[in-house]
Amino acid sequence: MTERSADMAAESTTARHEPEASEAPQYQERAHEEAWEEEEMSGTSARDRMLTAVFGLLIAGWAGFFIWARRDSLSAATAPSDWVSSLFELMVPVLLLALLWQALMRTGRAQQRRFADTARTLAEESSALEQRLTVINRELSLARDFIASQSRDLESLGRVATERLSSSAETLQGLIATNGDRVDRIGQVSESAVANMEQLRDQLPVLANSARDMTNQIGTVGNVANHQIEGLVAAMRQLEDHSAAGEAHVEKISSLINQTLLEFEDKSSQLGRNALSTFEDINRQSEDFQRQIHQRDKDAVAETEARAERLVDFLETRNAKLIEIEERNIAQIRERVNTLSSECDTILDRLRDNREEAGKELGDMIEALEERLTKAIERVSTTDEGAIANARLRLTALADEAARIDASLAQGIIDFEADLARRQDEAARREREALSALENRLAQFDEQIGSREEAHLAHVEQLAQRGESVAERLAAIDADIASLGARFAETNGDITSTVEQLEGRLHATRLILDDNSRVVADLTGESVRLLEILQAGKIQAEGELSGAIAEAQDRLTSFHGHAERLAALLKDAEERGAVVASHVQTAKHDGTGAVDVLQKLETQLAEVAERSKALAEQTRGELQEAIAALTAGSQAAVESLRTDQSEAIREVADTIARDSNAAISEALGREAQSTIAELEGAAQRASEVSRESARELRDQLAAVNELTGNLEQRVATARERAEEKVDHDFTRRMAAITEALNSSAIDISRAFEDEVADTQWAQYLRGDRGIFTRRAVRLLDKQESRAVHEIYMEDSEFRETVNRYIHDFEAMLRNVLSTRDGNAVAVTLLSSDVGKLYVMLAQAIDRLRD
Structure with missing residues (x-):
């Protein structure tokens, strides 16, 4: 675009400068002609001045002669009609002379030359104006064509770009929708897989427990069967020596039992293998499913990335194509501009050729222009007078309008000042209201602080009351501890009694087990003796063998029942022992807490006892020393009474009095010091309590100040x-x-x-x-x-x-x-x-x- 605008500007500048270059020689020729005309005019101006002077002298002479000739009638004339007729007679020759002078001046070469100059200048100006208008029209047409072509190109490019972008957006939207559907399906599949995995994870412990229970049952059944088989095998081996039928029966039973055991083992192993295979299949399926989910996620991500890359490549290619199309359009526009510039050059050449013909035509048009100029001068004079009158009217209207605007502005300023004063008063009133509201809030804060101080003092009093109640509770706790000690002693007695009962029961169960073992031994002996009897009476009483076996089986079943009852008794004893152990454990736990408390109390009582013991020993030693000193003193006094005089007795009495006073004063001083120390401790505690309350009050006041500061800052x-x-x-x-x-x-x-x-x-x-x-x-x-x-x-x-x-x-x-x-x-x-x-x-x- 910048190159195109630069080309257009260059063309316009060349188009402007070409007529200027063509007009340069014309201006030089015109300058030479004007110089020559000025030389001629300098020669003809003297003649014009002479004619003007001659006609002026003639008019003056005629006026003098008329006044001299009509002096009598003029002096005698009193009516206005006489004066008018005289003036008419005077002015007729003057007008004739003036018309003659005008005709002579118009017919002169200077006037002709002036009209010729005016016509020539008008022709030159009209040609220059025509050339400029042609240049301007050409530039406007070029700019209009260029803008139209550019707008068409931009419109087509914009339409193509919007269509491509809309199609790309539709494809992107479709891809995003399909990707979203696929992601939703993958999410649903993953959620169902997670739910299935959670169900499997929830069911795996159940399956494991059921398999474990089954294996335990199979094991218990196998153990019971093994024990029974071992007993039967032992019995049948003893009977095998005595009877072939018993041996065959035993072999059958053993084979059946072995088969059952083998079947049990096969079933248990099969169940274990089935459980392991099912668990492995479940794990394998879950791993496969997880791999499939991860693979699908990776495939979906890879597919979306590939589609995004393809879309980016597609957009890049489209952009490259658009750039190529724009470059081709720019090249075409440049070619069009070049062709237009060449056409403009040809048109300019044609205009130069036609200029001479236009000059000839202008010569013919000069005469018509002279007539038009006269008429135009008259019209211009009339239009100038009308324009001057209109301009004066407009100036007066504008002056009135300006005065009215000034008055309205002054009134608006006055209104603004009044509104400003009103707003300032309103702002001052609002500030006063805000200050009063703030003062009210501060007063409320002061009231709240006073109420809080009162509440704090009441809280301190409540704390003192609570301290007293806590002291009372501590006394009650001491009493409870004493009762707990008594209960602990009772529970210790109960525990010892229950333990002794349990030991008795266990001893009884042990005796029962010993009796059962003895019964088993007797039964085995009897069975051995029975076998011996059967072996001895094999030949005589073969028919009674089955009865003996049945009896032995009955006795074995009865023994089995006794054993089961014994197992139930043992189980009951174990349960009772567990209950007793739990009771003992809880008692120990409760007792440990009570024992800890009691140990603390015992330590405190021991300290008190030690202190009291030390104090008693100290007082005992002091009393013993005082008694010893008193006995020694009394003995010395008696001996001194016996030996010395009354003065010595007085001195001893004085010393005893002094000593007794000193001892009493020391005892009173110790008591006073202890009471003073207790009072000082109470005063210190009271001061600490008051200091803590003052500190808490100060903290609360600081918190209140901080809250007020935060509130003000927030406001x-x-x-x-x-x-x-x-x-x-x-x-x-x-x-x-x-x-x-x-x-x-x-x-x-x-x-x-x-x-x-x-x-x-x-x-x-x-x-x-x-x-x-x-x-x-x-x-x-x-x-x-x-x-x-x-x-x-x-x-x-x-x-x-x-x-x-x-x-x-x-x-x-x-x-x-x-x-x-x-x-x-x-x-x-x-x-x-x-x-x-x-x-x-x-x-x-x-x-x-x-």
């Missing part, structure tokens, strides 16, 4: 955010309205002048959005308000644009007036280009008068 931040939001919204709305006004100004300026310079569009695209607004203001200055009103009433599109412009500007003006400094901003807005255009349009459509 300030909320206010700032609200103001920022309002300012941001206001600026955004103002920017949008200003953009709309500038776009409307483009349509308004287009209504008065269709052509727009490329430089203006370039400035608009570079960011100067107000250029068309200024252009509209400049065009409206040249137009009359009546013409604007007629266009407003006739053109519906222009009327809609003007109404939208006025509506948007008034909305912006209302928003500006609603702000804090709205009056000053409104005055600035009205003095801007947008405001000037609004005032002009409103005055033109008589909106301000309403």
Whole structure:
């Protein structure tokens, strides 16, 4: 596009400079002719001056002669008709002389030369104007053709691109839909697979437990059968020596039992193999299913990536084709421009050839132009007078309109100032209300702080009461601990008794087992003796063998029943022992807690006992020492009484009194010190409690201050955010309205002048959005308000644009007036280009008068 515009500019410049180059020799020739004409005019101007002087002298002579000849009648004439007739008689010869002078001057060569110069200049100007018009028309046609071709090319390219993009978008949409369906199906399959895996995982423990239970049952059955078979085999081996029939019977039984055992083992092994195979199949199927899911996911991802790559390649190829098409179109346009430039050159050559013929035709047209010029001069004089009168009327109207606008602006400023004062008063009132509300809140905070202080003091009192109740509870806990100790002793006795009972029962069960073992031994002995008897009476009583075997089987079944009852008794004993063990464990657990508490109490009591013991020993030693000293003193006193005099007795009595006073004072001092220490401890505890309460109160007050500070900060931040939001919204709305006004100004300026310079569009695209607004203001200055009103009433599109412009500007003006400094901003807005255009349009459509 830039190359094309450059080519067009070069062609236009060449087209402009060619007529200028062709006109250069004409201007030189004209300069030479003017110099020669000036030389001739310098010669003819003397003749003209002489004729003018002669005719002036003739007119003066005629006037003098007329006055001299009619002096008597003029002096005697008193009626106006006489004066008019005299004046008519005087002016007739003067007019004849003037017409004669005019005819002589017109018939002169200077006047002819002047008309010829005027005709020549008009011809030259008309030719230059014609050439310029042809160049301009040619440039306009070239630009129009170029713009039309470019618009067609761009339209075709845009249509092709949109079609290709729409088809690509449809294909992409279809691919995305199919991929989405596949992904949904894969998700459903994966969800069902996960559900199946979870069901299998939930059922695997059940299967494992059932298989384990089955194997345990088979094992128990096999063990029982093995034990029974072993017993039977042992019995039958003993009977085998005595009877062949018993041996055959035993062999049959053993074979049957072996078969049953083999069948049990085969079934158990088969069940185990089946379970393992089923588990392996399940694991294999799950792994295969997981591999299939992963493979499908990978295939789907690979397919989507391949399709995306194919789509990217397709778009790249399409873009390359579009670029090639654009380059071919550009080359074709350049070829067209070159051909047009060659055609323009040929046209210019033809115009140069036709110039001579046009010069001849212009010579013929000069005479017609002279007549037209005379008429044109008269018309110009009349139009000038009418234009001057209209201009004066317009100036007076504009002056009146300017005065009215100034008055309206002054009134608007007064209204703005009044509104500003009202808004300031309202803002001051709001600030006072906010301050009063803040003071009320602070008073509420003070009341809440006082109430909280009272509540804190009540809480401190409650804490003191709770401390007393806790002390009472501790005393009750001590009593409970003592009762627990007693109960623990009782439970220890109960546990020992139950343990002893359990030991007795176990001993009884042990005795029963010993008796059962002895019975079993007796039975075995009896069975041996029975076998011996059977062996001895084999020959005599072969028919009684079956009865003996049946009896032995009955006894064995009875023994089996005894064994089962014994097992039940043992199981019951085990269960009771477990219950007793659990009781013992719980008792031990409870007892350990109680024992810990008791141990702590015992340690405390031991410490107290040790202290009391040490104190008792100390007091005992002190008493013993005092008694010893007293006995020694009494003995010494008795001996001194016996030996010394009364003065010595007084001295001893004084020393005893002093010693007793010292001992009493020391005892009282120790008691006073202990009481003082206790009082000091109580005072210290009270001071600590008060210090802690004061600290807690200070922390609460600090928390309240922090809360108030946070609240004030939040209020300030909320206010700032609200103001920022309002300012941001206001600026955004103002920017949008200003953009709309500038776009409307483009349509308004287009209504008065269709052509727009490329430089203006370039400035608009570079960011100067107000250029068309200024252009509209400049065009409206040249137009009359009546013409604007007629266009407003006739053109519906222009009327809609003007109404939208006025509506948007008034909305912006209302928003500006609603702000804090709205009056000053409104005055600035009205003095801007947008405001000037609004005032002009409103005055033109008589909106301000309403």
